Amino acid sequence: MKKEPPPSPRLAAVTVRDPDLAEKDRDLLVRADRDPRSYPRGEVSVWWATAPYLLRPGLAVAGLGAGAWVTGAVEWYTPSPHDGGATVNDAFGRPVQELFDGLHSALLMAWPIGTAVLAFMGFAYAANAASRNKTARRLAELKDRCVQPSELNDDARTLLARAQQAKKAVRTSAVHRFDLIDRQHNDVALPRQEWEIAEALRKYTRMVKAEPSNPKGDKVAALLNTRRRALRASLDGITRRVEALESYAEQVAQADDRYRELQQIQTLTDGSDDVLDFLARTVRDDLAIAEIEGMTGEAAAVADAFTTALESAKEAAVIALPTRTTAA
Template structure:
């Protein structure tokens, strides 16, 4: 029994950001995507974000102040109550009093420093909370400048993943890296195409989800049918755009294959003189020379095929990446 081929891995779409975003805004959105929990709370009160973090250090400062007061008030040994006779209890009392005096001095010096550190910590925590609030406000303003896969239905996510795969295939190709195709145009137009496709798919999903699940009455059903035909036509237009990107990526992949083939043949023919000398010394027949010349001819044929593949990729780019007109 013939085995079925393993299923192809499911394409996974990723979030798309507006290519016109400033660098700081893009960094903020990327951090929010990587650490969603850190940015999910929105704006919070600076007071309530700061005070809970000061409870423990504040208790420590209170303890230092309390220790300074206790050690200053508690007298272990009173010299005025003795007539100068040195008894065993006097020796112990003086030692205990000296310990308490040292503790009192340490607490008296330490607790003001603790207060200063507490004030500094409060300022740092408050500044951090204010910065988080600014980031939360900016994220709210940038909400529509980033399209996330969770905002789309299954059909839209699949289309977006296909577009992103085509974009990656072009931008990671050898002919793109070595500027054998229009590298600058790719780096500008492909992110713009991806963003426009993502925006359209998000809007398509929003309109689909806005439809009533249980339409009541014939008029509502007729209106809903007309609406759905319009949405299908819109999705069809987006699909054609994605298909054009995939066609462009396929042409670039073919050019990549021809380019690698040409590189391999050139590497083989670079040493043709050495091979020819070796064959001339050993066989000294015209057949060896003909073989080397045949290799050179094959390299020329592959170079022609590579040129043709590049031209096909450029033609596909004209369809997939139409030039943007400015008013």
């Protein structure tokens, strides 16, 4: 029984960020995407963010202050009013009073220090909360400069994944790495095309989600049908743009195949002298020469095919990656 081929893996879209973002903003979005728990999505009160961290230290400082007041306000020992020898009160009361006097002095020193440490902790936690609020505000400002796959519906997510797959195919090709198809232009134009496609797909998804799920009345239904036709036309335009990218990636893949084939032929023909020497020992010289000439002709044919493939890829690039013009 013939086995069925394994299903091809489903394309998965990834997050797209505006290529015009500053490097620090791009890094912030990447870090927030990788570790969302460490980056707040909204501002919080600096006081309420700081207070929980100061509760226990504040109670400790209050305890130090209360202890300093108690040990200083209460007289634990009063000398006995007589001229005789030491009494039990003198024998035990004086050491206890000295102990509390020493404790009072220590608490008088510790309480201001604890207060200063508490103030420093409050400042540090408040500064940290203010910094987190600043980061949260910046993330909110950058929200529209980043398109998450979760923001798109199924159709839009599939189109974005196709565009990203085409972009990846071009940028990982050998002819791109060796700058045989204008690598510099690709490195600028491909991220720009990906971002514009992602941004358009997000707008399309938002408009689709804004439609009423249960339209009431014929007029609403007619208006909704008109709106959906317009949205479908817009989606078709984005689809054609993605297909142009895929056509470009396909032409690049063909050029890549011809390039590798040409490399293999050149590797074989580089050793033609050795082949000629070997054949000359076993067959007539004219047969050996004809064999080598045939290999050389094959290399020339592949080189021509590679040139043709490169030209096709460049023509596809003109369609898929038009050069952006700026106003004078």
